[in-house]
Amino acid sequence: MKKTTYISALALIMALVFSIETQAQKFSKLDASPLDIAYLRASRNEKPTAKVIYSRPQLKGRSLEKLAPKGKVWRTGANEAAEIKFYKDVNFGGKPVKTGTYSLFTIPGDKEWTIILSNDTDVWGAYNYKDSNDVIRVKAPVQKGESVEAFSIAFDAGKMFLAWDTVRVAVPVK
Template identity: 35%
Template sequence: MIKKIIIAIVVAVVGYFAYGVLTTRSHSPLTTAEGSSGDLSVSVDYCQPYKKGRLIFGEASEEALVPYGKYWRLGANDATEITFSHKVNFAGKAVAAGRYRMYAVPNTDHWEVSLNSQLGEFGYFEPDYTLDVVKVQVPVQDGPTGGIEQLTMAFDSDSTGLLLNIAWDETMVSVPIAQQ
């Protein structure tokens, strides 16, 4: 009898976690943002969480979803990954062509955005920081009044190359990317 109860509990716990894993994509769907400038093409694969009435950026003491000064995977679920077809200047720093894990440490006035060579990881877990390829700081801009419900990454182009715009709630940052 006790054996059957233990088996039932194990099945219930495994079922609960399996359901969460199998339905997580519907809550934060996987998407790709793509941009190009001349011969350069850049793509970002990330999962798009929704605000759902939560405080997104703020202090940990305020129970912000993304606390200032802490690692953030730039999305949900899997780690966010960016791919460059050619060598680039990523906010002024040289980066070889290839695929990288991208994450951020948001602050009130700037974000530190990093590229890391550790790929294929679940984004919840912090990367091996010794594998960081580059860290850049970009200023925080005001997003649209009323905010953006779902995390969005999109590319704009200007005379120097591309701008990767990352926007959520009432916050936006732009990372300049230019082919070298």
């Protein structure tokens, strides 16, 4: 009888310990604008030339202009400003850029977008954006395409593509 009571008490204590331990951990829910990464590589087996880390907001019935207002500096995604890292010196939109990490901002427009690389890294949004920290600005024409629900960045054929809704913008990267 004593042995059964001891085992039952031990089982109860263990159950309490494990339930308290699992209850103690608090994890964030899935972000509404998940983080993503896009790489520029000559091939899968080669080191990357560039990497962009950004969050992917979704339209969810809202207009692109409401989420990325025309004529205003935008963080190029959601949450923290997008970050672009160049693993070697590159030509970005026809302008030289040194190896390093930069924030990627944009100014959306009807016919073209201004793409901005800034030294102001690790910032939330574009709320404290300062043009004095710009490294370069390049213009990229707007193209139209099939609608894309979630903001997307991809590299292909020596270009960085930005796509959202029916807007497509491409910047050459060499």
